[in-house]
Amino acid sequence: MTIDYTPLLPIGPDTTVYRKLDTDTIGTFSAAGRAFLDVAPDILEQLAFEAYRDVSHLLRTSHLRQIAAILDDPESSANDRYVATELLRNANVAAGGILPMCQDTGTAIVHAWRGQQVLTDRRDAEHLSHGIARAYTTLNLRYSQLAPLSMFDERNTGTNLPAQIEILAEGDDSYRFLFIAKGCGSANKSFLFQQTPALLDPANLLDFVVTKAAEIGTSACPPYHLAVVIGGSSAEFALKTAKLASAHHLDSLPSSGSSAGNGFRDHDFERQILTATQRLGIGAQFGGKHFCHDVRVVRLPRHGGSLPIALAVSCAADRHVLGKVTRDGVFLEQLDTDPARFLPDATEVLDHDVVRIDLDESPAQIRAQLSAHPVGTRVSLTGTMVVARDLAHAKIRERLDAGEPLPDYLRRYPVYYAGPAKTPSGYASGSFGPTTAGRMDSYVERFQAAGGSLVMLAKGNRSDAVRRSCQAHGGFYLGSIGGPAARLAHDCITSIETLEYGELGMEAVLKIRAEDFPAFIVIDDKGNDFYHRDNRTLLTIGAAPQ
DSSP states (O other), X not given: OOOOOOOSSOXXXXXXXXXXXOOOOOEEEEETTEEEEEOOHHHHHHHHHHHHHHHHHOBOHHHHHHHHHHHHOXXXXXXXXXHHHHHHHHHHHHTTSSSOSSSOOOEEEEEEEEOTTEEOOSOHHHHHHHHHHHHHHHSXXXXXXXXXXXXSOEEEOSSXXXXXXXXXXXXXXXXXXXXXXXXXXXXXXXXXXXEOGGGOSHHHHHHHHHHHHHHTTTTTOSSEEEEEEEEESSHHHHHHHHHHHHTTTTTTSOSSOOTTOOOEEOHHHHHHHHXXXXXXXXXXXXXXXXXXXXXXXXXXXXXXXXXXXXXXXXXXXXXEEEEEEETTEEEEEOOBSOGGGGSOSOOGGGGSSEEEEETTSOHHHHHHHHHTSOTTOEEEEEEEEEEOOHHHHHHHHHHHHTTOOOOHHHHHSOEEOBOOOOOOTTOSOSOXXXXXXXXXXXXXXXXXXXTOOSEEEEBSOOOHHHHHXXXXXXXXXXXXXXXXXXXXXXXXXXXXXXXXXXXXXXXXXXXXXXXXXXXXXXXXXXXOBTTEETTEESSSTTOXXX
């Protein structure tokens, strides 16, 4: 029997521009008429170390060009341009190699394809992990990985390990890698929808995909690289393909399928989805056109009774870098070391209509000033804030459950949901951007009823329960730009001290002073929500840009 075989994901030639690492020479030898590579353990360790060093501070030139293009688009909103400028400023600070571009320096994920003529000691994942741990322990990165000690007890590993490492056998005499630093904000916005073949209708499928994309909201730091996978031999393969596509790893797939069942990109459907997302009105976080930089749609074969659909995004911290080991040496993708050239010449137009808030005034005075302005107003915050996020909120709720009062610091100061990276020598703090607000939604009503968390600062949209609580208790939610963590640390955070729960590391309760910290009024004390104006959500297909 003859079959028409083709790989499930037939990727085209690699056109990446690489830089060569200064490492030991790759050993080679011949046997049974074939040439083999002998890859020593320190080669893998050094490759992983340099990959995670580079990807924590540098971006691809293509990504930077897409951010800069927002500034040149006459259809961009003022807020689109403001967010784009902040992201470029952040890239410029991060490129200095001291402050990482995002405070969530991510879960280390390695996809690797080892050729049959590449020999190692078979402990590849261990050697790669050594390099990853060296990057996270010696650079100004953050430890985010929690080891489960029991079903309900966890402890930070202090190395950011374990990494997710997957090595497949593919190819001949080369070893190829895709290194990813995946923050939880964008990782949490990977979704699988088990649908039926009835959805395979052009209008219905477009409506479904764009609706689900809109529901991602802004908490994962748009503008996004959105990946959509239609079909798949299994649920897990659909999700994996979406992750690879969001990293642009599948850009060279063919543009049509075949009877053999290969996956392909649908460029027309990509354009339709991108156009539809531009009409949502969400924009680059605070209203406008640029919710997505681009869209990748991959169509896969499927079982006749199943239609998995997977969505994934890569966020403002688009952290992916390719590597390879060949007979010619060890190579990493050349990321962009000069993002400053993309910065606009002048930004004074972006600084109009900013309301300056003194956070050292009384809580009542702060809220009275915020109450005088509508949602969507851009504010500049100067003064004292406390920092608390998931684990600190859980511990404070335990105190309330035990009949103890809310800590005074949550009554006195605005609360910033964040968890900084390590502080470099000579700096006030490490990279210090906002975390996703929605993870703290379940605490808000309880804390506000007790007189605290009446001014909250984080990123992304929030639930209707938070809006109702703010209306009932006179509270406010301020949205900061998701993404520019290095710039905030460099330009806005002037001091930091631990108030409580120091054992939680980056999740401790902190007290910080800020200068000209940028934010927007998202939810006010009257029950208005920037993302749900006049009972008409911005997250609705066809809404006009604001």
